[in-house]
Amino acid sequence: xxxxxxxxxxxxxxxxxxxxxxxxxxxxxxxxxxxxxxxxxxxxxxxxxxxxxxxxxxxxxxxxxxxxxxxxxxxxxxxxxxxxxxxxxxxxxxxxxxxxxxxxxxxxxxxxxxxxxxxxxxxxxxxxxxxxxxxxxxxxxxxxxxxxxxxxxxxxxxxxxxxxxxxxxxxxxxxxxxxxxxxxxxxxxxxxxxxxxxxxxxxxxxxxxxxxxxxxxxxxxxxxxxxxxxxxxxxxxxxxxxxxxxxxxxxxxxxxxxxxxxxxxxxxxxxxxxxxxxxxxxxxxxxxxxxxxxxxxxxxxxxxxxxxxxxxxxxxxxxxxxxxxxxxxxxxxxxxxxxxxxxxxxxxxxxxxxxxxxxxxxxxxxxxxxxxxxxxxxxxxxxxxxxxxxxxxxxxxxxxxxxxxxxxxxxxxxxxxxxxxxxxxxxxxxxxxx
Amino acid sequence: xxxxxxxxxxxxxxxxxxxxxxxxxxxxxxxxxxxxxxxxxxxxxxxxxxxxxxxxxxxxxxxxxxxxxxxxxxxxxxxxxxxxxxxxxxxxxxxxxxxxxxxxxxxxxxxxxxxxxxxxxxxxxxxxxxxxxxxxxxxxxxxxxxxxxxxxxxxxxxxxxxxxxxxxxxxxxxxxxxxxxxxxxxxxxxxxxxxxxxxxxxxxxxxxxxxxxxxxxxxxxxxxxxxxxxxxxxxxxxxxxxxxxxxxxxxxxxxxxxxxxxxxxxxxxxxxxxxxxxxxxxxxxxx
Numbered sequence: 001x002x003x004x005x006x007x008x009x010x011x012x013x014x015x016x017x018x019x020x021x022x023x024x025x026x027x028x029x030x031x032x033x034x035x036x037x038x039x040x041x042x043x044x045x046x047x048x049x050x051x052x053x054x055x056x057x058x059x060x061x062x063x064x065x066x067x068x069x070x071x072x073x074x075x076x077x078x079x080x081x082x083x084x085x086x087x088x089x090x091x092x093x094x095x096x097x098x099x100x101x102x103x104x105x106x107x108x109x110x111x112x113x114x115x116x117x118x119x120x121x122x123x124x125x126x127x128x129x130x131x132x133x134x135x136x137x138x139x140x141x142x143x144x145x146x147x148x149x150x151x152x153x154x155x156x157x158x159x160x161x162x163x164x165x166x167x168x169x170x171x172x173x174x175x176x177x178x179x180x181x182x183x184x185x186x187x188x189x190x191x192x193x194x195x196x197x198x199x200x201x202x203x204x205x206x207x208x209x210x211x212x213x214x215x216x217x218x219x220x221x222x223x224x225x226x227x228x229x230x231x232x233x234x235x236x237x238x239x240x241x242x243x244x245x246x247x248x249x250x251x252x253x254x255x256x257x258x259x260x261x262x263x264x265x266x267x268x269x270x271x272x273x274x275x276x277x278x279x280x281x282x283x284x285x286x287x288x289x290x291x292x293x294x295x296x297x298x299x300x301x302x303x304x305x306x307x308x309x310x311x312x313x314x315x316x317x318x319x320x321x322x323x324x325x326x327x328x329x330x331x332x333x334x335x336x337x338x339x340x341x342x343x344x345x346x347x348x349x350x351x352x353x354x355x356x357x358x359x360x361x362x363x364x365x366x367x368x369x370x371x372x373x374x375x376x377x378x379x380x381x382x383x384x385x386x387x388x389x390x391x392x393x394x395x396x397x398x399x400x401x402x403x404x405x406x407x408x409x410x411x412x413x414x415x416x417x418x419x420x421x422x423x424x425x426x427x428x429x430x431x432x433x434x
Numbered sequence: 435x436x437x438x439x440x441x442x443x444x445x446x447x448x449x450x451x452x453x454x455x456x457x458x459x460x461x462x463x464x465x466x467x468x469x470x471x472x473x474x475x476x477x478x479x480x481x482x483x484x485x486x487x488x489x490x491x492x493x494x495x496x497x498x499x500x501x502x503x504x505x506x507x508x509x510x511x512x513x514x515x516x517x518x519x520x521x522x523x524x525x526x527x528x529x530x531x532x533x534x535x536x537x538x539x540x541x542x543x544x545x546x547x548x549x550x551x552x553x554x555x556x557x558x559x560x561x562x563x564x565x566x567x568x569x570x571x572x573x574x575x576x577x578x579x580x581x582x583x584x585x586x587x588x589x590x591x592x593x594x595x596x597x598x599x600x601x602x603x604x605x606x607x608x609x610x611x612x613x614x615x616x617x618x619x620x621x622x623x624x625x626x627x628x629x630x631x632x633x634x635x636x637x638x639x640x641x642x643x644x645x646x647x648x649x650x651x652x653x654x655x656x657x658x659x660x661x662x663x664x665x666x667x668x669x670x671x672x673x674x675x676x677x678x679x680x681x682x683x684x685x686x687x688x689x690x691x692x693x694x695x696x697x698x699x700x701x702x703x704x705x706x707x708x709x710x711x712x713x714x715x716x717x718x719x720x721x
Contacts, residue, residue: 320522321630325553325554326554327576340567
């Protein structure tokens with residue numbers, strides 16, 4: 001061809017050109033697919049590493065070492081007043097009873113040796129004994145084989161985190177203690193069992209006694225407050241803005257601000273809670289009520305934005321149909337728009353709640369990081385939440401807290417998955433497929 | 435069809451707004467806009483969407499128990515005018531309607547008028563079948579329920595049955611009333627929508643291109659239905675099909691560029707159009 005072709009090409013040329021361009025197109029399609037697959041593979045690999053790391057560290061955290069010793073439950077020593085009241089039990093020498101049982105188990109003689117033996121057992125043992133006899137007074141003046149948690153250093157030694165080879169001065173347990181541990185182990189008195197402290201215990205300075213129960217209840221209370229506030233307010237706002245509000249400058253400004261709020265760092269909401277609820281209203285610190293309100297403020301934009309999207313996705317023909325038979329605006333919204341938008345609204349709420357469940361920063365600001373041993377009984381009792389508990393544990397020096405941290409993360413993940421599963425079931429029930 | 439009989443303009447009662455002498459208007463409609471004992475009267479209707487004028491100077495009567503069809507090229511304002519008649523245009527924020535539209539003598543755009551009872555009296559069937567995503571029964575029962583038309587559940591069932599019978603759907607769905615309305619075929623869905631409109635016992639049914647999404651068999655079925663329903667309801671139908679207008683309607687109104695150009699008995703309008711534009715349109719020269 002001498003002269004450059006102008007305008008439409010002939011069908012034969014077109015066929016040739018199309019055929020020629022196919023290879024290039026196919027190649028770019030293949031490359032794109034490859035790119036997507038490798039991205040997914042990398043993401044999955046990281047996920048696997050993450051889960052492996054959490055579970056390999058966390059699953060042992062659900063177990064701990066206990067010692068089983070024969071305890072003579074001496075009534076006179078345990079219950080000096082003899083009325084089995086709590087006061088009397090606290091006045092009694094539960095510690096001494098356990099100690100002597102332990103000395104007997106390892107044949108500890110002399111002050112120094114006895115002190116080494118005493119260090120083996122958790123400080124929580126005496127409380128266990130008191131609870132035991134308080135619940136079942138018939139155990140008094142009998143000899144029972146009882147199981148007590150070992151001290152966290154002993155636990156770490158048994159797990160191999162504290163090495164036998166380390167010189168005595170550099171490790172937290174003495175040679176004498178090592179000797180006693182070996183003796184207890186050869187007698188079969190040391191057992192590795194499910195850690196009830198982790199699930200039913202609360203915050204504690206002693207790692208072997210620390211548990212997530214208080215934080216778990218705190219999380220449930222905080223999330224309940226958050227859900228009760230954020231869901232109705234968020235959905236109502238979305239409905240009003242989308243269906244009823246006139247489209248003018250004011251609503252536009254409100255919309256922009258809601259979108260901006262979604263991008264505000266969560267710690268800022270914490271400062272807001274601190275300044276307003278604690279500073280101005282003088283409410284107590286560390287309570288799930290304020291935590292819930294702060295998280296609700298943080299969650300609201302997410303719920304509003306996704307609810308509005310869900311409402312917008314309802315086909316206009318449904319609205320027209322309802323208006324056409326004479327339904328009022330409110331009837332149209334409540335009979336037709338909301339039922340159709342509900343699955344989408346719930347999805348937004350789940351995402352918001354999941355965010356709130358994992359949130360730490362704003363709660364630190366309002367004091368939910370406090371060391372609280374008691375389990376909160378209501379939304380106005382001081383408490384903490386799971387992620388904050390994890391945050392605190394991750395900060396502690398003792399080796400055993402590492403396992404407890406990972407175990408708590410597993411519990412948090414399980415909580416999250418349960419919550420999401422429940423929401424998906426609810427959504428599926430509402431989502432009628434027509 | 436007595437109510438819809440065409441009469442000479444002189445014989446009619448005074449127009450609703452006697453201050454307007456229609457004949458003197460520059461764009462006056464050709465043909466007889468009046469009927470005896472009109473159910474609905476529209477005078478000097480003008481609709482603006484923002485700055486844009488959609489229709490202007492439209493005046494028309496709709497008689498009792500008549501079928502009137504609106505024809506005209508796309509964008510001529512026939513659907514806009516139809517939607518004025520039950521104030522469906524209210525849902526469009528920028529839409530402004532002026533003029534005078536009366537239902538049985540009452541101004542439907544008066545400030546104190548509630549659109550809810552109006553829409554119960556002037557039902558609507560849309561271009562695309564739009565059953566609610568609910569059961570067939572609930573689709574038809576919804577209107578009577580929200581308006582409190584049924585005395586009890588038994589009565590409601592009767593209403594639903596009768597509406598479905600009149601819409602010619604009962605025999606096809608009576609044994610599956612709990613099935614979703616959206617699971618029906620297109621033609622059945624449209625008849626379900628007609629049943630839904632009938633269930634609230636309206637006086638007028640507005641149909642906005644009800645057959646444009648349907649196949650010829652379903653279309654024939656709907657046309658048959660319109661014919662049957664015309665003994666009880668006034669039906670206003672917007673259509674793009676001239677044949678359909680000719681088949682179903684007693685009167686036809688031709689819209690062009692926002693004006694009602696010509697209106698008259700369907701036979702007359704199709705056989706001897708008075709206006710040149712009408713003639714061009716029905717002979718297929720444009721539109």
